[in-house]
Amino acid sequence: MSRREATVQEQYQTTYYAISAFAPADQSIPYRLVGSFEYSNAIDSLEKLVASSTVEQIAVYDKILKERKELSYFSGMMIQGVTPELVQKMAIGDPNKPNAGGQALQEFNQNFQMQGLASMMALAKIELGASIAAYGEVKQPFSAFPPTAFDLEPFLNLMLEDVTAHLNALGTDPFFVEILRPKYGVDSWTVAYLRRLKLVRDMLAVLQQTNDPRITSKLAVFDQKLKRYQRDLAEKVAMVQNTFVSSTDGVQGRSYKVGRTEEYEYVGECRGLLRSLGEN
Amino acid sequence: MSQKILDWMKDVHAAEAAGETLAANSRGKHRYEPRTAQALMLSMFLVLGTTATIATPLVSAQEAAKAAQKADNGQQYRLPKKYQASLNEVVVPAFQAKQYEFAYPFLVSLMSELPEEGIAEVERLGKAATGESILKRFTEIHLRAVERQHVSVEQKYPLALTLSLCEQITSRIDEELDSIRQMPALAEKPVLPVKWNDSEKLFWEIHVLSNRLNNLTSLASYSVGLVREHLFAAKKRDQLEIAAKLEPSLKNPEKVLEVVKVMRLNEAELRLVELRRAVKDLKETDDFETRLYAAYALIDDGNRLTSFFKELNQNPTGRPTLDDPAVPEEVATLSLEGKQAGKDVIDKAIALRVGAHWWLRGRYGMATMAGGLLKDPAATTNSAAMFGLYMPKEPDKPISSFLPVAERYPGYDRRHYYNWAVEYRPLMRATASDTEMKSRSMSSAVQLPSQESQFW
Numbered sequence: 001m002s003r004r005e006a007t008v009q010e011q012y013q014t015t016y017y018a019i020s021a022f023a024p025a026d027q028s029i030p031y032r033l034v035g036s037f038e039y040s041n042a043i044d045s046l047e048k049l050v051a052s053s054t055v056e057q058i059a060v061y062d063k064i065l066k067e068r069k070e071l072s073y074f075s076g077m078m079i080q081g082v083t084p085e086l087v088q089k090m091a092i093g094d095p096n097k098p099n100a101g102g103q104a105l106q107e108f109n110q111n112f113q114m115q116g117l118a119s120m121m122a123l124a125k126i127e128l129g130a131s132i133a134a135y136g137e138v139k140q141p142f143s144a145f146p147p148t149a150f151d152l153e154p155f156l157n158l159m160l161e162d163v164t165a166h167l168n169a170l171g172t173d174p175f176f177v178e179i180l181r182p183k184y185g186v187d188s189w190t191v192a193y194l195r196r197l198k199l200v201r202d203m204l205a206v207l208q209q210t211n212d213p214r215i216t217s218k219l220a221v222f223d224q225k226l227k228r229y230q231r232d233l234a235e236k237v238a239m240v241q242n243t244f245v246s247s248t249d250g251v252q253g254r255s256y257k258v259g260r261t262e263e264y265e266y267v268g269e270c271r272g273l274l275r276s277l278g279e280n
Numbered sequence: 281m282s283q284k285i286l287d288w289m290k291d292v293h294a295a296e297a298a299g300e301t302l303a304a305n306s307r308g309k310h311r312y313e314p315r316t317a318q319a320l321m322l323s324m325f326l327v328l329g330t331t332a333t334i335a336t337p338l339v340s341a342q343e344a345a346k347a348a349q350k351a352d353n354g355q356q357y358r359l360p361k362k363y364q365a366s367l368n369e370v371v372v373p374a375f376q377a378k379q380y381e382f383a384y385p386f387l388v389s390l391m392s393e394l395p396e397e398g399i400a401e402v403e404r405l406g407k408a409a410t411g412e413s414i415l416k417r418f419t420e421i422h423l424r425a426v427e428r429q430h431v432s433v434e435q436k437y438p439l440a441l442t443l444s445l446c447e448q449i450t451s452r453i454d455e456e457l458d459s460i461r462q463m464p465a466l467a468e469k470p471v472l473p474v475k476w477n478d479s480e481k482l483f484w485e486i487h488v489l490s491n492r493l494n495n496l497t498s499l500a501s502y503s504v505g506l507v508r509e510h511l512f513a514a515k516k517r518d519q520l521e522i523a524a525k526l527e528p529s530l531k532n533p534e535k536v537l538e539v540v541k542v543m544r545l546n547e548a549e550l551r552l553v554e555l556r557r558a559v560k561d562l563k564e565t566d567d568f569e570t571r572l573y574a575a576y577a578l579i580d581d582g583n584r585l586t587s588f589f590k591e592l593n594q595n596p597t598g599r600p601t602l603d604d605p606a607v608p609e610e611v612a613t614l615s616l617e618g619k620q621a622g623k624d625v626i627d628k629a630i631a632l633r634v635g636a637h638w639w640l641r642g643r644y645g646m647a648t649m650a651g652g653l654l655k656d657p658a659a660t661t662n663s664a665a666m667f668g669l670y671m672p673k674e675p676d677k678p679i680s681s682f683l684p685v686a687e688r689y690p691g692y693d694r695r696h697y698y699n700w701a702v703e704y705r706p707l708m709r710a711t712a713s714d715t716e717m718k719s720r721s722m723s724s725a726v727q728l729p730s731q732e733s734q735f736w
Binding site for chain 2: 126134196
């Protein structure tokens with residue numbers, strides 16, 4: 001994850017012109033993100049199905065779903081850990097051949113491949129909630145499609161893994177370090193990283209509602225990390241904001257701040273996100 | 281002059297033949313968004329929130345003609361100022377930022393309004409500035425737009441570019457049809473598998489096939505519209521060689537239709553067999569798994585066969601099983617009997633299949649913007665734009681970060697690892713004379729649709 005993020009490319013020109021414009025936030029984004037419409041329809045159908053079925057019938061659904069490999073995903077690697085040896089073996093592996101690589105792949109699939117109705121619903125709910133969390137202004141985005149007793153366990157496991165993944169990625173992301181440097185201003189990436197922190201904050205809020213000691217034991221560390229990243233970004237935004245010079249409009253007599261105009265727009269956006277994260 | 285473009289296109293084909301295929305190039309790179317040129321330009325202005333001049337691409341045809349005349353008089357071709365601005369201020373920065381979606385409507389204007397030597401000049405200047413072939417990228421994104429029916433046939437292109445586009449469309453159609461004809465669903469006498477889950481796989485294959493054929497139908501109709509005017513002009517001027525190159529495109533719809541017809545008849549025959557089996561199983565079996573499969577088949581086959589016979593309107597198909605006048609009545613009776621026998625399980629079967637299908641779309645679907653993560657703005661008002669996604673042709677591999685990049689489709693194992701980085705409000709700054717686009721791309725982080733996927 002962090003390795004892939006490290007490949008983010010930066011390509012831009014820096015010449016400055018007179019006019020800049022920044023459209024207001026588009027409320028349609030959560031709906032336009034692939035997954036919102038699709039997963040909400042999936043959850044709708046599958047929840048009705050679970051509610052009207054017996055345990056035996058659900059076992060039959062799971063059997064049918066497990067026959068289709070594409071209806072599965074991998075999870076748990078962050079929490080349980082994958083040994084470098086296993087990864088190395090898998091790189092050369094083919095599950096159809098009885099060699100070390102094939103065995104390693106089988107072992108990997110056995111341990112981390114998530115299949116069945118509950119796992120599918122958990123993933124759909126988290127992806128859907130995350131779309132709303134990052135772009136929407138809903139206070140509890142994951143409560144729109146909350147977990148039920150049926151999918152609670154895979155939901156929490158997945159959420160724990162996803163929070164871990166986001167925080168680990170932020171901790172090893174060279175571009176995140178880059179945007180905090182004084183020479184780097186405030187731009188769309190500052191906004192994007194704040195969006196990511198808001199997403200993690202909302203996920204953490206869900207985990208904080210559980211009593212599972214396996215999860216609660218990790219929350220303090222997660223919170224500490226997240227607050228540190230928030231503080232770093234808040235300081236960065238404040239620093240840039242302080243460079244804006246006060247000026248007065250001669251005609252109207254109004255007072256306003258002057259800076260690089262687009263940066264001024266981004267700072268405004270960042271302040272809004274920081275407020276939602278509890279930073280003043 | 282037209283030879284110039286043909287030479288460039290030959291270079292492109294040579295590069296592809298050497299292994300640098302369009303498909304390979306499209307992997308891990310951005311594509312354009314499927315909107316008409318005008319709509320995209322309008323939305324760009326709206327996004328900008330300003331009506332400042334951003335290099336207007338719509339320049340009068342006279343200006344282009346004047347420039348062409350100069351070139352014909354032996355002078356070196358120089359792009360008219362507005363086209364030059366369009367290239368330098370929008371196309372080149374967009375290519376450099378890998379945000380081809382911004383460049384596409386401007387490219388449509390350049391390619392359709394400039395004479396052939398102008399296009400050659402755009403290619404030369406563009407390649408020098410961006411390091412990649414503007415024509416090659418334009419052709420690639422243009423054909424994808426055609427596939428999704430986002431291109432107007434009213435837009436005309438110079439003869440050489442038209443020839444090149446049609447040649448590619450025809451060869452693409454021929455290749456796809458050859459591969460489709462080999463599939464079991466197109467066999468002379470298709471057989472319904474004995475096991476329910478195997479027949480489910482067969483109908484999935486038919487579903488995918490049907491979408492592939494829809495895309496080919498769009499390409500075929502477009503190619504006819506594209507050549508018609510040039511063909512008329514060529515025949516009028518007795519340019520038989522050119523007419524001979526254009527004429528194969530006219531046969532494209534017929535070729536596709538022939539395969540569509542075989543597939544539809546095969547599908548109807550298979551569904552009829554399956555419907556009979558479904559009703560039998562619903563009446564005779566208590567096994568819940570079998571009843572689930574049978575119940576879904578009953579509803580799906582019943583609805584599709586009813587529509588099929590309605591459309592057929594008693595016209596003969598040449599297939600005795602379908603031409604029997606008692607069959608439509610049998611379908612109606614079987615549907616009623618099956619619904620009665622399977623009333624305990626029908627809703628569950630539908631919910632399971634529909635839920636799984638939507639989950640599959642959420643998991644593997646890719647849209648047209650932001651590396652496939654974001655749908656077109658039209659999605660909020662147009663149900664077709666909300667629904668349409670690129671899907672893998674064979675979705676048999678679950679996504680894993682541990683798979684090699686080339687085998688991952690789409691490139692993200694969780695959407696929310698990437699969604700936060702989608703920048704949907706490109707900030708553009710403009711004066712009357714110049715424009716700057718500032719953006720960064722996560723091009724290597726997300727894998728984009730390739731030939732392994734199709735739009736449906």
